[in-house]
Amino acid sequence: PTAPSVMTMNGHFANVGDAPTKEQYEHGIQVINEEKEFNPNLNTYLQLTKTAQSGFNYHLISVFGSQSTGKSTLLNHLFGTEFGVMAETERRQTTKGIWMSKNKKESAAGSGAQAMADNIMVMDVEGTDGRERGEDQDFERKSALFALATSEVLIVNIWEHQVGLYQGANMGLLKTVFEVNMQLFLKDKHSNPRSLLFFVIRDHIGTTPLANLRNTLIQDLTNIWTSLSKPPGLEKSRIEDYFDFSFAALPHKLLQPGPFLTEVGKLGTRFRVGHRASKDHAQLDQELEGGVFLPEYHRRIPADGFSVYAEGVWDQIVNNKDLDLPTQQELLAQFRCDEISREVLVAFDEAILPFEEKQAEGISLGKPAVLKDLGALGKAARVKSIKAFEVEASRYHKGVYTKKRVELEGKIDTRLKALYQGQLTAAHKSGVTAFSDAVSGAVKAGQKKGASYEFADIVEREKKIALKKFETEARSLAIEGVPWSNFKQQYVLYEKDLDEVSGQLRKEEMRRLATRVERWVRSRLGESVGLEFNKLGSGRGGSGAPETGEKPASEKDLWDRIWTLFTATVKEAETRFIERAKSFDANQDEIEVGLWRLRRKSWGVLRAKIDEEVMEGNILLKLRENFEDKFRYDEAGVPRIWRPTDDIEGMYTKAKDSTLKLIPLLSRFQLAETYAAPNLPEWIGTAPASVDQKDEEDLTPIGGVDEEEGKSLEEEMTVLSEAKRQDLVVRFKKTADGVYVEAKRSAIGGVAQ
Ligand code: GDP
Ligand code: MG
Structure with missing residues (x-):
C-alpha cells in the first residue's frame, strides 16, 4: 500500500469542536501523541465506529516491535487499517505515539467459524528500538504499561534473523513488558488477568521450522524471566502465571508477495474468540486452538467507558504514579455510573416534569388536581430509567454500581414520592368534597320527594364509593417492592376524614x-x-x-x-x-x-x-267569658232572663269574685297539690x-x-308580673261592671216592656 502522508500530527490535540466525521478518522485515531498527551476525542472515535455501544463485546490488540519491522504493514494487511507505513525509499519513523484503529475486515473476512471477532480495536505502538528517540527509553516503558493495562493480545513483531539474539532490541522490550506486567498486576491479584504474547516472525525463510524458532524464543523468554529481579512475594512466580504464548511465521513480503498474502490471510482467521484446550497453564508452548481471544484476557472495561478508563490509566502512567488498576476501575465506575445516571435522569425528567408542573399549578390555584394516568406513567418512567441504568452501568464495578443504583433510585423516588403525595392529597381533598356533596345532595333529593330517606344508608353508600375511588388511585400509584409506595396510612387517614x-x-x-x-x-x-x-x-x-x-x-x-x-x-x-x-x-x-x-x-x-x-287582650277576653258564663247562665247552663226581683248584685259579686280568683292562679305556673312550680x-x-x-x-x-x-x-314560672296582674284586675272589673250594668238595664227594660 502507498503511504499516506497525512499521518503525523504535530503539536497538541484540538478540542472537539465541529461535528466529527468518519473521514477525519480514516487512519484511525492518535490516542497518544509524541508529546505524551492523551487525545480527548477517543470516545468520539469509539462512537463513530459504533464500538462504544458494544459493552464487553470488543477486543484490544497492541503491536510491539522494533522500528521499521513492518508492523504497520502487517496490521494494515490483517485488519484493513490504514496505519502509516514507511515508504520503501525513505527510512524514517512514521508511527508516532500510539494509534488506534478499528478492524475494517470484520465482515469481509469469511463467516461462520472463521469469522473474525466483533469490534477488534488495534493499537499501533511507536517502534521501540529507539533509533530516533534513543534518549527516550521512558516512552517504551510507558507505552508497554499502557498496552498491558488495556490489551488482550500483544503482537510481538520480530525478524526471523533476530530470533536467538538474546541481546537484541526485542529482548530489551520483552524485559520491559515483563517488568511492568509484574508491577501492574502485583496490585491486582484479584482478577489476575492474563495476556497473550503473539509472536509473529517476519521474513521467515523456511529453512528453520517454526517449531524450532518457537523453542528458541521460549528458551530466551524463560531466561529473561529468570534474570528479572522480582518484587517481594513474587520471587517464585513463573512467566506462565501471567502469559500465554502463540507463534506464527510470515514469508518475506517483497520477495514472496503471494505466499505472504496467503499466510497473512490465514493469520487473520485466528483473531476470533477462542477456548483453552486444557486448563493447565503450565505448558509454555501449549498452542491455542482456534481463536486468540480467550475471555480471561479481557480487561472487562465496558466499551462506553474505555476512553475514560484509558485516559485515567495514561494520566497515572505519564505522571509516574503507581498504576493501580482496581482503583482506576472503581474511579471509572463512579464516573460512568454518574454519567449514565445523569443521562437516565434527563429522560425521567422529561416524563415527570409535565406532571410536576400541572400539580404545582393546581396547588397555586388552590385547586389541587388529580392527574390522569400518573401512576401508570410514573411507574413506567421509573422502570425505564432504572432498567436503562442497569443495562449500561451494571457492566462496571459491582460495588460502585450497586451504590449508584441505590442513589439513582433515591433520586427518582424522591421525585415520585413528592408527586404521589401531592396526588393523594388532591384525591383526598376532592374525594372528601365529593363525598360531602353526594351525601348532602341525596339528602336534599330525599327531602324534596318527601319520602323518608335513610341517612345512614346514604352515608354508607357514598362512603363506599369514595373509598373505592381513593383506593383505585392509591393502588395505581403503588410500585411493587417499593415500601414507600404503599399508601395504607393515607387511606386510613382518608377514611377517618370521611367519617369526620x-x-x-x-x-x-x-x-x-x-x-x-x-x-x-x-x-x-x-x-x-x-x-x-x-x-x-x-x-x-x-x-x-x-x-x-x-x-x-x-x-x-x-x-x-x-x-x-x-x-x-x-x-x-x-x-x-x-x-x-x-x-x-x-x-x-x-x-x-x-x-x-x-x-x-x-x-x-x-x-x-x-x-x-295571657297576652292582654286574650286573657281579658277569657276572663270576661268566664265571668259571663258564671253570671249569665244558671247551674243547668240555661241563660238567665233578668227580672227586677233577681239578686243581680249578689250574683254579680259571686261570679266576679270567682273569676278574680283565676288571676293569681294564672300568674304563676304551679302545681295544685304542692303550690310549687314543677x-x-x-x-x-x-x-x-x-x-x-x-x-x-x-x-x-x-x-x-x-x-x-x-x-x-x-x-x-311567673306568668304575669305583679303590675300586670293589678292592671288585669282593674280592667277585668271594668268589663264585669259593664256586664253588670247591662244586666241591670235589661232587668228594668224587661219590666218596662
Ligand atoms: P513499522 O515501522 O514497523 O510499522 O514498519 P512499516 O510497516 O512502516 O514498514 C517498514 C518498511 O518495511 C517498509 O518499507 C515496508 O515496505 C517494509 N516491509 C513491510 N513488510 C515487510 C516484510 O514482510 N519484509 C520486509 N523485508 N520488509 C517489509
Ligand atoms: Mg509503523
Missing part, C-alpha cells in the same frame, strides 16, 4: 330532625294548650262534653293539666327523635344532646304559647358531657336551669 365529615353531616341531619320534632311539638302544644286556656272561658268548669262522662276539669288544676300534657307531648317527641336518630347511626352522646336540646326548646315553645295566651331543672336534666359550644349557641337561657344566667325558677 359524615359525623358533621349527621350532626346537621340531627339538627334538621330536631327542627322537625320541635315543629311538631309546637303545633301539638299550640293546639292542646290553647284548648286548656279556652276551657277557662267556661265558668262552669269547662265541661265541654258532659255526655262523655269526662270529669270536668277544674280551674284549679289548669297548670297540672298543662304540665301533664306538655311532658307527655315531649315524651312522645323524644321517642320519635330517638327512633329516627338511631336509624342514621347517631351515637348515644349525640342522641342525649339532641334530647336535652329538645326538652329545653320545647319548654321555650310552651312558655311562648303561655305568654301568647321541677323543671330535674325534668330538663343536666347538660350531657358531650355538649359543645355550637350545641348551646341558639339556646335561650331558662331560669332555675341555667343558674349562672341570674334568673330563678320562680321568675321562670
Whole structure:
C-alpha cells in the first residue's frame, strides 16, 4: 500500500469542536501523541465506529516491535487499517505515539467459524528500538504499561534473523513488558488477568521450522524471566502465571508477495474468540486452538467507558504514579455510573416534569388536581430509567454500581414520592368534597320527594364509593417492592376524614330532625294548650262534653293539666327523635344532646304559647267569658232572663269574685297539690358531657336551669308580673261592671216592656 502522508500530527490535540466525521478518522485515531498527551476525542472515535455501544463485546490488540519491522504493514494487511507505513525509499519513523484503529475486515473476512471477532480495536505502538528517540527509553516503558493495562493480545513483531539474539532490541522490550506486567498486576491479584504474547516472525525463510524458532524464543523468554529481579512475594512466580504464548511465521513480503498474502490471510482467521484446550497453564508452548481471544484476557472495561478508563490509566502512567488498576476501575465506575445516571435522569425528567408542573399549578390555584394516568406513567418512567441504568452501568464495578443504583433510585423516588403525595392529597381533598356533596345532595333529593330517606344508608353508600375511588388511585400509584409506595396510612387517614365529615353531616341531619320534632311539638302544644286556656272561658268548669262522662276539669288544676300534657307531648317527641336518630347511626352522646336540646326548646315553645295566651287582650277576653258564663247562665247552663226581683248584685259579686280568683292562679305556673312550680331543672336534666359550644349557641337561657344566667325558677314560672296582674284586675272589673250594668238595664227594660 502507498503511504499516506497525512499521518503525523504535530503539536497538541484540538478540542472537539465541529461535528466529527468518519473521514477525519480514516487512519484511525492518535490516542497518544509524541508529546505524551492523551487525545480527548477517543470516545468520539469509539462512537463513530459504533464500538462504544458494544459493552464487553470488543477486543484490544497492541503491536510491539522494533522500528521499521513492518508492523504497520502487517496490521494494515490483517485488519484493513490504514496505519502509516514507511515508504520503501525513505527510512524514517512514521508511527508516532500510539494509534488506534478499528478492524475494517470484520465482515469481509469469511463467516461462520472463521469469522473474525466483533469490534477488534488495534493499537499501533511507536517502534521501540529507539533509533530516533534513543534518549527516550521512558516512552517504551510507558507505552508497554499502557498496552498491558488495556490489551488482550500483544503482537510481538520480530525478524526471523533476530530470533536467538538474546541481546537484541526485542529482548530489551520483552524485559520491559515483563517488568511492568509484574508491577501492574502485583496490585491486582484479584482478577489476575492474563495476556497473550503473539509472536509473529517476519521474513521467515523456511529453512528453520517454526517449531524450532518457537523453542528458541521460549528458551530466551524463560531466561529473561529468570534474570528479572522480582518484587517481594513474587520471587517464585513463573512467566506462565501471567502469559500465554502463540507463534506464527510470515514469508518475506517483497520477495514472496503471494505466499505472504496467503499466510497473512490465514493469520487473520485466528483473531476470533477462542477456548483453552486444557486448563493447565503450565505448558509454555501449549498452542491455542482456534481463536486468540480467550475471555480471561479481557480487561472487562465496558466499551462506553474505555476512553475514560484509558485516559485515567495514561494520566497515572505519564505522571509516574503507581498504576493501580482496581482503583482506576472503581474511579471509572463512579464516573460512568454518574454519567449514565445523569443521562437516565434527563429522560425521567422529561416524563415527570409535565406532571410536576400541572400539580404545582393546581396547588397555586388552590385547586389541587388529580392527574390522569400518573401512576401508570410514573411507574413506567421509573422502570425505564432504572432498567436503562442497569443495562449500561451494571457492566462496571459491582460495588460502585450497586451504590449508584441505590442513589439513582433515591433520586427518582424522591421525585415520585413528592408527586404521589401531592396526588393523594388532591384525591383526598376532592374525594372528601365529593363525598360531602353526594351525601348532602341525596339528602336534599330525599327531602324534596318527601319520602323518608335513610341517612345512614346514604352515608354508607357514598362512603363506599369514595373509598373505592381513593383506593383505585392509591393502588395505581403503588410500585411493587417499593415500601414507600404503599399508601395504607393515607387511606386510613382518608377514611377517618370521611367519617369526620359524615359525623358533621349527621350532626346537621340531627339538627334538621330536631327542627322537625320541635315543629311538631309546637303545633301539638299550640293546639292542646290553647284548648286548656279556652276551657277557662267556661265558668262552669269547662265541661265541654258532659255526655262523655269526662270529669270536668277544674280551674284549679289548669297548670297540672298543662304540665301533664306538655311532658307527655315531649315524651312522645323524644321517642320519635330517638327512633329516627338511631336509624342514621347517631351515637348515644349525640342522641342525649339532641334530647336535652329538645326538652329545653320545647319548654321555650310552651312558655311562648303561655305568654301568647295571657297576652292582654286574650286573657281579658277569657276572663270576661268566664265571668259571663258564671253570671249569665244558671247551674243547668240555661241563660238567665233578668227580672227586677233577681239578686243581680249578689250574683254579680259571686261570679266576679270567682273569676278574680283565676288571676293569681294564672300568674304563676304551679302545681295544685304542692303550690310549687314543677321541677323543671330535674325534668330538663343536666347538660350531657358531650355538649359543645355550637350545641348551646341558639339556646335561650331558662331560669332555675341555667343558674349562672341570674334568673330563678320562680321568675321562670311567673306568668304575669305583679303590675300586670293589678292592671288585669282593674280592667277585668271594668268589663264585669259593664256586664253588670247591662244586666241591670235589661232587668228594668224587661219590666218596662
Ligand atoms: P513499522 O515501522 O514497523 O510499522 O514498519 P512499516 O510497516 O512502516 O514498514 C517498514 C518498511 O518495511 C517498509 O518499507 C515496508 O515496505 C517494509 N516491509 C513491510 N513488510 C515487510 C516484510 O514482510 N519484509 C520486509 N523485508 N520488509 C517489509
Ligand atoms: Mg509503523
